[in-house]
Structures are given as C-alpha cells and as structure tokens.
Amino acid sequence: MSKQLSAVLDTTLSLIGQFQTALTTLPTGAAEAAKDAEALPLLTASSSALKGHVTKLSLLAITSPFTHSAVGTVLRELNESVLPSLVTASLLVTPAQYTKAFHSEVLLLVKTSMTELSALVREVKLIGEKKDQEKEDTGKESGVTKSEKDAVTLATGRVWDACDATIDVANKGVVGFVMRRVEQWRDLVRDAVEEIEDWDPEEEDDGFFDDVLSDDGKGGDDKGEDDDEDDEEETAALQEHKKSTLRFLKPIAQAYPAIINNRLKNAGNEPLASSSDVKKLESLMLNLQAIPDDVDEAAGALYEANFETSAQYLRKTRKCATQAVELVASPWGSADVKDDAPADKFAAWSKTWLKVVDEVSKSIEKN
Template sequence: MPTASPSSDLFALQNSLASLSALLASLQGALHTAPESPRPPQLANPPNPLALLSDAAALLKAQTTKLSLLLLNKPFSVREVTHIVSTLSKSIIPALLSVVELLHPSTYTVAVNEHVRGTLGIISRELLRLLKCVPTVPGPDAPAVAEAAPLASTGVLWEQCDELVSVGEIGVRGVVDKGVRGYGELLDDAIAEIEEWDPDGESDEDEDEGGDNQKGEATVATPTASDEEALEKGVRSLRLSAPHALKARVLKFLRILRLFYPALRKRRIETYPNITRTSTKDDMLPPPQQVRRLDELVGFAKQFSEETDELAGALYAHESEEVESKLRALAVESKQCASLMETDWKGQEDEFCTWLRTWQDRVGGSLTI
C-alpha cells in the first residue's frame, strides 16, 4: 500500500486545522448568542449535558496535552497532529456545542449557564492560540515553535478543562454555592478596607490617642445586639466627627448585611435539589419557579457585593448624600431578598423564617445610630 507523501500529509493537516478553526468560530458565536427558549429535544433521550460537558472537557485536556508535547518534540509528527486535530473537530468540539444548546438556564440556572459559557470562551480562545503554533509548511522552512507558547496555552486549557469537569461533579448547587461564596468574600474585603480607612487621614498614632477607635471594632465579624449597643455608646462618648460617624454607620450596616451570605448558602442553596452529571432525566426537571427563585437569590448576592463597592467609593469621596442613598437602596433590596428566602423550596415556612425576621429588623435598625 503506497504511503502518503509529505506534501499530502501537510495538506490533510491544513484542512483539519481549517475545519477545527471554523468549528471554534461557531462555538464562539454560540457563546455570544443569548439562550433562546428551550426547544423540544431532537433526540428521544437527550444526554445529560453536565455528563457530556465533563467527558468532553476531560478528553479535550488529554488531546491538547498530546498536541502540546508533539509541538515541542522533534521531529514534528504531521500525521499524529492531524489525528488529534481531527478528533477535536469530529467529536469533542461538536459535543461542547451541544452542551451550549442543552444546558438551558430555565433548567440549569442562569448562574451555571453563564459560568460554563465564560469558561468555554476562554477554552476556545486558548485552543485557537495553540493551533497557531502548529507548523503548516514543510521541513526547514517551518517556523520554530517557541516552547513558552504551547506551554502557556496548555496550562490555561488544563485549568479551564478541570473547571468544567468539576461543574459536572458538583452540579448546579455546587456551582451556585461557589459563586455566592465568592460574592461574600468580596463583601468581606470591602468591609476590611473600610475598617482600615481613616476619613481624616490621621496617622495610626493619632487614632490611638483619640481617633475613631475602629481597630477594636474591626474584630466584630458578626455583631450581636450587645456589640451594637457597645458601638452606639462608643460613638456617643467619643463624639465622632461627621466622616467617622458615617463610616461607623456604614460598617454597622454592612456587617449585618454580610450575615446574608452564610445564611443563604446553608438554608437555601444547600437544600436546593441538585443536578449533577449522574442525575437521571426525572431529576433534571426542577419546577421553573424554583430555578428562577434560585437565580434571583444569586442575583441579590451579586448585587449586594457590587453595590457595596459603589457605597465604599462614595464613602471614600466624602459624598455623604450618595452614601445615605445607597444605604437606603440596600435596605430596600435586603427586604426584597428576605421575602424570597422566607419559605423553603416546597413553599413551606421553616425555622429559618424566625432568623430572617430578626435579620431584617437589624438591617433596618442599623440605618440609625
């Protein structure tokens, strides 16, 4: 049987690269297209998209690892690289395109859909960069491959593929919980920065001698009623300047608002019916109102974090009216959020409702000092 010539091998490689690049362009286009209303499945038994996502991501990691090694080793193996590129074109990238269509937010939440889309966007960009390292001209005329180029892209691809495999393992609930935890950590960071900020620009020594004494208060992560009373007495006795008093009010409010995050995670997200890569068809049909409600709760977690940054910016700029306006807006939004959390996923009241009422009262009470 005659063997293929080097020129025909390179021609096959060029065609495979062109096909894969076109598929990746289609994937990027799908990722930037808003999800449409879910269409009836074209298959009688469509696959679990989280299982398809995990499997495709694991295969993608394996194939890109092989491709990177082939690019770095000499002599360059045209046929082996062509086989890898063809595998990506014929099975792995089409599978990821199917995931984009099947992983509809009406079932899997907007939070999961956006997370997967964002990760696939990084993967498609890095894979295109890696493909640019593939020589497509023969022998000595081929440009040298800088070792750092394929290694850098491969490292990013490994990380993002592992993330998608994890999505299938931890499921909808795990992805949502991870996101809410991240928003809570951002709010923690904002609180810590405000605690360290001196409205009057005084030195640490001046603060120790008669400033607003925020260092002692900074240790209060989850204030109790007695902590709040102590803070109020301290504010009165020290006769804080207007900027220091405003800072104290902001901190008091944000420390109470911060309690929302662990409560949401423990009482609502951890009790949400999970969908993972092993879920059956019946498990993957949560009521639409539950999915919308979970997305709304995640939206509040993100909104509180983002608006806290804006609040801090207004505080640092000494825009007291803007600070007051943002505090009132956050208080209104916290009430709306509390109304979403007041029943469990079956619509029943639980012991968490008592905590919610107390939390809401303290949010409102924290606006005055």
C-alpha cells in the same frame, strides 16, 4: 505539508470559528431538549476528552519525526466527536434551566477553550509546514527548536487551564457555582465593613489650614477657635455616622453566611427542580451581587462627609439584602412541603433578621 493534513488542519480551524459563532446564539429547541439531557456530565466528559486530545497533539507536534498521519488522526477525532460534543453540552446549559449567570459562565469557558485550541492548532500547522520545507530543501528533518516547543507547551497549557475550569464548574453544578460567587460577595462586604471600622475620622484633618489666616495677624486667634469648634463638630458627626453605618451593615453582612449555610450548602439540584426556583436563584444572585458595590459607594460618601448620599446607598443595600433574604425564607421546593413538617430554622431566623434590619435602619432614614 501533505495536502491531506493541511486540509484537516484548515477544517479544524474553520470548525472552531463556526462553533464559536454557534455559541453566541441559543438554537431553537435547545431549551426543550435540555429538559431531558444530562448537560453537565456531557460537558465534563467532552472537556476531559479535549484535554486528552490536546495532550496527544502537542506531543506529536514536538516529537521528531513529525508524523502526519498521527496528527491527522487526532485532529479528525477532535473535528468529528470531541468538539461537537463540547458545543452540544454547552448549548444544553440553557438560561431557563441553569440560570443566566451559569449559562454565561459555561459559554465563556467553552469559547476560551476554543480560542486557545485554535492557537495551538496554528502552532502545529507552522511546525508541520517547517518540517515539510526542510525535507524538501535538505531531504531530512531537524528537531524542534526551543522556541517552537515553548510555543506549543504554552498553548497546550492554556487549553488545559480552560478545560480544567470548565470541568470544575460542571462538577460543582449550578448551586456550587452560585455558592462560590456568594462567598466572593460576602468577602467584599466583610472587607468594606472592616475598612470602615479601621477608619478614624479624627485623622482626616491634617492641620494644613489651621493657621491660614494667622500669617497677616488678622483675627487669627478668633478664627482659629471657630475652626476648632467646627472641626470638633464635624468629627463628632463623622463618628456618629460611622457608628450608625456599622450598626446597619453588620446584619447585612450576616445574611451571606446564613444563606450559604442554610440555603445553598447541601441543596443539590433542588433549586433546579422547578422554573420558579431557578428564577428565585437568579434573583438571589442579582440582589447579593449588587450589595458590595452599594456598600462601597456608601463608605466612599461617608468618608467625604456626604451623609445624604451615603444614606441613599445604604437604603439600596437594605432593599437588596431584604429581597435576598425574603426570596429564600422558605426552603427550596416549599410548595411540596407538608403542613406538619418541622419548622425551618432559616425561616425563623429570617423573621428576626428582618426586625433587626428595620431597627438599625431608623438612623439612616433620618438622612
């Protein structure tokens, strides 16, 4: 391979490593710079540019003859413009202005893009080295093998996927990202509720131990009657706790669509207008994220007839759900709302919801 192209390839690989390191540390002044920067449009543009350059690079690598100058041109553009822009955009998506979760998601996607790009560049380097060796040995260049083409195509597709995911997140913005996550957690809670509804405590006893004492003829009948009574009492207790658990969980599940429809849909960038609303959005996510796991733990304890543990997790669920609803009871930027503004529908709904949750929580407080 020509020394010039080899140097450019090595520079690209070195830069990718340096940029990935840079992405692990928020530089001083990034938070201040982000206030006036259009980070998400830049992230979209640079990801699109990376996808376009990767397409060119892959085509040049698998099309004979292997043109060193053309490959070098694409790599230089990546090194000098595309990659620096992509890294700059991702670093401008600061936790303070875009939430920690969104910041982490963007960094993960950009790091993935870099990793997959590195794999592609290595494949291109291997092909270039092979072509040069062939010319040196035979004076001519053979075509690209199927395995080489497949390797380049696969690596290119992975970069495309990472770029598409980054573009999707950037276009949807912070609120869109949060809404998608909340929808996922909503579905998990719904699935858990449906599973509890489908669970039949009467099917838990398979009768395996019903005649355990009857084989030796010692008190089998009396023992059997006592066991039947115990089974009936346990089944009745399970049924009662299943009923109270479902009564409690249904309003919890209703909080998710209510928040999505009234506080996230059509919110635009309103929650990012002030640092207090960014923190509110952050806390909202943390509370709504914790609920599905607590519900699963409560359901698992219920299935094992461990009512005390189940109640403990239901109380955790109540705390998180209540905090989530209270966080967004007022509209975004409510400090700027005039006193004579129309009453907010969700604010009124949240008051009713809190009363309902207080009422259905009475049964779990007994445990």
